[in-house]
Amino acid sequence: MFKVLERIFKDKLATEKISLAGSDRYRGPIEGSADGDVLKACAAVCPVKAFAVSGEDYTIDYKKCIFCGRCVEACANKVINESGLQHKHEDALPVLLESGQEVLQDVLKEKLGRSLHVRHLDAGSCNACDFEMGAMSNPVYDLHRYGVHFVASPRHADMLMVTGVVTRNLEQALKMSYDALPEPRLVMACGACAAGGETYGDTYAVVGAADKVVPVDLYVPGCPPRPTAMIMGLLAAADMLKEKMK
Structure with a gap:
């Protein structure tokens, strides 16, 4: 809130440029690999059942995901991590797969x-x-x-x-x-x-x-x-x- 007020007082109110690259604070999709037991631990902490495990593989239903990061915390960032802005998951909002151009x-x-x-x-x-x-x-x-x-x-x-x-x-x-x-x-x-x-x-x-x-x-x-x-x-x-x- 203070940053917003500081910007208003300093620069006046400026309309934000919307880019197809997404937000700088976008945490990225969930990526990584692990054995079945570790993946089950990740799935167990998901509050909305978006993290599903099948054998040694897992899937994330991004329609359900609230991006809380609990699965990442449960695996201590050792086997699964949030990948960052440069990668986009195929199940995410389709338009966000594009990048680099201003709307x-x-x-x-x-x-x-x-x-x-x-x-x-x-x-x-x-x-x-x-x-x-x-x-x-x-x-x-x-x-x-x-x-x-x-x-x-x-x-x-x-x-x-x-x-x-x-x-x-x-x-x-x-x-x-x-x-x-x-x-x-x-x-x-x-x-x-x-x-x-x-x-x-x-x-x-x-x-x-x-x-x-x-x-x-x-x-x-x-x-x-x-x-x-x-x-x-x-x-x-x-x-x-x-x-x-x-």
């Missing part, structure tokens, strides 16, 4: 010839993703420079942006919102709850991930995702929407 303001106009309209639906979140989503509209991230607009009704939207694990109380609302979207339509599951559904476990009040209720086209992992990751997802959605419009 230009007219990218949506070139892809769609118009703006992208999004309807946000909180299906049962803790509001962390929603706070980060709100930050996209501030002068730092300035989402509107890309031509992305949030609308009040799914009938006016190209895409439904879902946050939170789907609760039973909001399952019907999610279905009705999806049905109200005009064709062609997209759904983005934003955050570990909507993408993976394991954050709150299995209870009588929880349905789970968004794709258990409606078809999901795009996943943005994280707990919560950074505003830049959400913006990358929205811009990637333009490519998918363009393909559906053909």
Whole structure:
């Protein structure tokens, strides 16, 4: 917080340049090798069951992963480590696999010839993703420079942006919102709850991930995702929407 205030007083408020290279603080995918017993110890500490072991191999479900780093700590950084920014995992957000170029303001106009309209639906979140989503509209991230607009009704939207694990109380609302979207339509599951559904476990009040209720086209992992990751997802959605419009 103090660094933000220092920057504001010193440089005034500057809009951040969004790059496909991702954040400098991106910790990277989980990499390494070990015998089965060590890997089982890693899997045992995963709070969302994203770390799965099969024999001497393991897989990470990045839709569920909250990037807490407990698996790395459990293995004492000897056999598994977080690899760093230069490597991108194939299951991560597709647009993040690209690197090095700055996102230009007219990218949506070139892809769609118009703006992208999004309807946000909180299906049962803790509001962390929603706070980060709100930050996209501030002068730092300035989402509107890309031509992305949030609308009040799914009938006016190209895409439904879902946050939170789907609760039973909001399952019907999610279905009705999806049905109200005009064709062609997209759904983005934003955050570990909507993408993976394991954050709150299995209870009588929880349905789970968004794709258990409606078809999901795009996943943005994280707990919560950074505003830049959400913006990358929205811009990637333009490519998918363009393909559906053909």
